[in-house]
Amino acid sequence: EPEVTQTPSHQVTQMGQEVILRCVPISNHLYFYWYRQILGQKVEFLVSFYNNEISEKSEIFDDQFSVERPDGSNFTLKIRSTKLEDSAMYFCATRQRGSADTQYFGPGTRLTVL
Amino acid sequence: AQRVTQPEKLLSVFKGAPVELKCNYSYSGSPELFWYVQYSRQRLQLLLRHISRESIKGFTADLNKGETSFHLKKPFAQEEDSAMYYCALSRNSGNTPLVFGKGTRLSVIA
Numbered sequence: 001e002p003e004v005t006q007t008p009s010h011q012v013t014q015m016g017q018e019v020i021l022r023c024v025p026i027s028n029h030l031y032f033y034w035y036r037q038i039l040g041q042k043v044e045f046l047v048s049f050y051n052n053e054i055s056e057k058s059e060i061f062d063d064q065f066s067v068e069r070p071d072g073s074n075f076t077l078k079i080r081s082t083k084l085e086d087s088a089m090y091f092c093a094t095r096q097r098g099s100a101d102t103q104y105f106g107p108g109t110r111l112t113v114l
Numbered sequence: 115a116q117r118v119t120q121p122e123k124l125l126s127v128f129k130g131a132p133v134e135l136k137c138n139y140s141y142s143g144s145p146e147l148f149w150y151v152q153y154s155r156q157r158l159q160l161l162l163r164h165i166s167r168e169s170i171k172g173f174t175a176d177l178n179k180g181e182t183s184f185h186l187k188k189p190f191a192q193e194e195d196s197a198m199y200y201c202a203l204s205r206n207s208g209n210t211p212l213v214f215g216k217g218t219r220l221s222v223i224a
Contacts, residue, residue, distance in 0.1 A: 031209050045211035105158040
């Protein structure tokens, strides 16, 4: 069964550095999402993406964050200047089409900002 | 704004005992409700959704709009049910994100 994949599985970075988290969606999926989960807290929505543009974003998704699908396969989340509070698990999710379809989650990337 | 509440962080039950994981939601519209499960070292995966009205791995959940609840139930817990369970809601209007509860860790004791 096809799965959403994410790289890297763990990223350690210094505060102020840029990081790019990558997601490879399931091939026929059209809707893409990023969520994050700070340790001990709930999974929170960051941004949704469809047809090469942002559909919706949360308050968390400020100017430090950006998403793109540069090559038609990878779906990336960039954090320009990381802060300590960006340390979290970042999950990519993808959905085929239609409101009735399930979101399938990747295994997550653990980001640690020192 | 939408909100999902799972009042229990941890629920421990003995093997063979009934399980009920509580979920309450707050949303003024007509939501779609889900239960996701995360087994140890695995990804979040959909367990069931209210529109399907099906039983997965012996689990069922009924949407109660009057009580704004979507509790997850299983009559006889098994050790392999031990996992994190997340209740989630989406606005039933197309490409909308999931709003998650904090999750309940279910521990089934042999």
